Amino acid sequence: MIQEEITEQVKTVIQRNVWGTIQELLSYEIFYFGEEHQIKLTVGLLLFVVVILIITSISLKFFRKIITKKLDKGDKQKFDSVFSFSKYFVYLIVLFFALDGIGFNITAIFAASAALLVGVGLALQTFIQDILSGIFIFIDQTVHVGDIIELDGKVGRVEEIKLRTTRAVTIDNKVLIIPNHKYLTSILYNWTQNGKITRESVTVGVAYGSDTELIKKLLITAALSNKNVLKEPAPLVLFTDFADSSLNFKLMFSINDSFQAIIPQSEIRFEIDRLFREHNVSIPFPQREVTIVKE
Numbered sequence: 001m002i003q004e005e006i007t008e009q010v011k012t013v014i015q016r017n018v019w020g021t022i023q024e025l026l027s028y029e030i031f032y033f034g035e036e037h038q039i040k041l042t043v044g045l046l047l048f049v050v051v052i053l054i055i056t057s058i059s060l061k062f063f064r065k066i067i068t069k070k071l072d073k074g075d076k077q078k079f080d081s082v083f084s085f086s087k088y089f090v091y092l093i094v095l096f097f098a099l100d101g102i103g104f105n106i107t108a109i110f111a112a113s114a115a116l117l118v119g120v121g122l123a124l125q126t127f128i129q130d131i132l133s134g135i136f137i138f139i140d141q142t143v144h145v146g147d148i149i150e151l152d153g154k155v156g157r158v159e160e161i162k163l164r165t166t167r168a169v170t171i172d173n174k175v176l177i178i179p180n181h182k183y184l185t186s187i188l189y190n191w192t193q194n195g196k197i198t199r200e201s202v203t204v205g206v207a208y209g210s211d212t213e214l215i216k217k218l219l220i221t222a223a224l225s226n227k228n229v230l231k232e233p234a235p236l237v238l239f240t241d242f243a244d245s246s247l248n249f250k251l252m253f254s255i256n257d258s259f260q261a262i263i264p265q266s267e268i269r270f271e272i273d274r275l276f277r278e279h280n281v282s283i284p285f286p287q288r289e290v291t292i293v294k295e
Contacts, residue, residue: 133180205246
């Protein structure tokens with residue numbers, strides 16, 4: 001009986017020592033600020049925050065899985081872009097609430113880092129503009145993957161839209177990385193928002209005295225001879241001007257791949273030149289008369 005009591009007392013002492021060691025370890029201060037330890041971080045607080053962040057991460061992954069389960073590929077990509085940025089705000093808010101809940105002096109942290117936060121905010125101004133512009137693109141559907149856009153004189157086909165940048169490829173296979181804030185500060189031309197069919201044009205001038213009806217017929221023939229030109233809507237010829245040295249015409253035609261417009265335009269110009277030579281139609285060059293007055 002006495003031996004059992006001694007054993008129980010030994011167990012109690014061991015348990016108290018172990019629990020005391022654990023408490024001492026959890027209350028160990030990793031660092032602190034202030035004369036009265038206004039801001040301090042202990043091992044226990046650190047473990048608590050880590051557990052809260054792990055739970056938050058698991059919850060966010062579950063939420064993302066539920067939301068994207070029924071979305072198509074395009075909408076899923078857009079949601080993932082927004083979600084990947086938004087989750088950091090969630091982590092930050094959860095972290096602040098967790099620290100505040102365990103008595104961590106958040107106000108003191110903000111007071112100590114106010115100047116730093118202002119500097120970071122100014123440095124990230126353009127970055128935030130890109131993020132907000134990316135969200136606007138996803139919401140109002142201004143640009144889609146596959147669209148052909150023109151921005152600041154650059155033309156490219158959109159290959160990928162991310163939250164901060166848009167990646168496009170030009171006709172010569174060069175990659176354009178476009179910061180999304182450009183959509184707010186520049187004029188954007190979306191060549192394919194109303195459909196893939198676009199109207200292109202070629203201009204040409206002929207000498208005065210040429211048969212204008214023949215010119216019209218030759219231009220339409222040149223357009224229809226190109227395999228990339230659509231029969232409907234039919235090509236159209238406009239007599240645009242009586243210029244100083246020429247009669248100017250504009251040939252308008254439709255194609256279904258405006259990204260490659262430069263190629264059929266070049267081919268049509270070759271065909272126009274051939275037809276004009278065949279029918280003795282001359283393309284004039286600017287001429288000036290010089291009068292020399294002798295005194």
